[in-house]
Amino acid sequence: MTAFPFAGVNLAITTPFDAQGKIDFARFEHLLEVYIAAGVQGFVLSSGTGxxxxxxxxxxxxxxxxxxxxxxxxxxxxxxxxxLLVDEVVERTRHARDCGADGVMVLPPFFEGPTDDQGIIDFYTSVAAAGLPVIGYNVPQAVGVEITPALFRQLSQIPNFVSVKDSSGDLAAQASLMRTGLPTMNGADPLVPYALYAGAAGLIWGGANLAPKTCVALVKAASEHRWDDAREIWKALEPVMSLIWQGDYVQSVYAGAEIMGYGAGHPRRPLARLAADKVDALRVALAPLSEEMR
Structure with a gap:
């Protein structure tokens, strides 16, 4: 994992909002400092979770x-x-480059965009020309486009295209991407230890908002091949990582982060705050992580 520039935990950080639904920059700065102190190695800004x-x-x-x-x-x-517009993706990528970002994560064309391989290759070629390393985003259940192993191999020929984040939630499909020998990043919270064992190059992890110290400890144990330790750490993480993946993911991360002392306010409309019964279930799932709050 050490040779890959985005190894370890890349936190898909929440975006804090104030009572009026505006971005709360003061709270955002506080959260960044807290997560850096917890050992988080990278951040995805303006993430899906954010x-x-x-x-x-x-x-x-x-x-x-x-x-x-x-x-x-x-x-x-x-x-x-x-x-949606390739020119806008290029504009955003150039802005990120000018701000000092180390890379960008970009969904393939979605909402009636091209679904043929060549159309997707052309899209990422345009984005990569903006001058930053590009991480493709495989989440076929959401956008209707699958980055297959064959397509991944073709994309890897594009200068600056460095990886694919797989959020399909299908470990077998992710393993097929890994078997290409190309750096594959896991983006499915319940698969973290299995993906690490299978050879994931790095993680983009929204659930790490809830327990950053524990998540960092898990990845450290895995990187050192201390699999017994990793398994014990995962026992505490697994209940909540599986629960938030079952539905209302973003709302669950915001609610869980609030419970654990990493609050970012409530999600922005049209997403509503998490239902009370689901918050109660989150509290139960988070109980094994009480040490995180000390």
Missing amino acids: MHVYLSKDESKELIAFGAKVIAGRARIIAQASA
């Missing part, structure tokens, strides 16, 4: 610029640059 789709282009760019200034080289920065 409600990228519900931020305006200007808000996303301001968030990335602010976050990069706070981080100031103390951790890696991946900026999500996904958008």
Whole structure:
């Protein structure tokens, strides 16, 4: 994992909102400092967990610029640059580059975009020309486009295309991407230890908002091949990582982070705060992680 520039935990950090639904930059700075102190090695700014789709282009760019200034080289920065228009993706990528980001994460064309391999290759070729390492994003259940092993091999020929984050939730499908020998990143929370054992190059992890110290400890144990230790750490993490993956993911991460003392306010509309019974279930699942709060 050490040769890959985005190894370890890359936290898909929540975007804090105030009572009026505006980005709370003071709280965002506080969270970044707390997560850096916890040992987080990289951040995905304007992540899906951070409600990228519900931020305006200007808000996303301001968030990335602010976050990069706070981080100031103390951790890696991946900026999500996904958008419907390729020219906008290129614009966002250039902005991230100018802010000092180390890479961008970009969904393939979605919402009636091209689904043929060549169309996707052309899209990522345009993005990669903007001058930052590009991480593709495989989440076929959400966008209707699958990055297959064959497509991954073709994409890897594009200068600056460095990896694919797989959030399919299908370990067998992720393993098939790994078998290409190309750096594959896991983005499915319940698969973390299995993906690490199978050879994932790095993690983009939204659930790590809830328990960053424990998540960092798990990855450290795995990187040192201390699999018995990793298994014990995972026993505490597994209940909540499986629960949040079952539905209402973003709302669950926001609610769970609040419970654990890493609060970012409530999700922005149209997402509602998590239902009370689900919050109760989260509290139960988080109980084994009580040491995280000390």
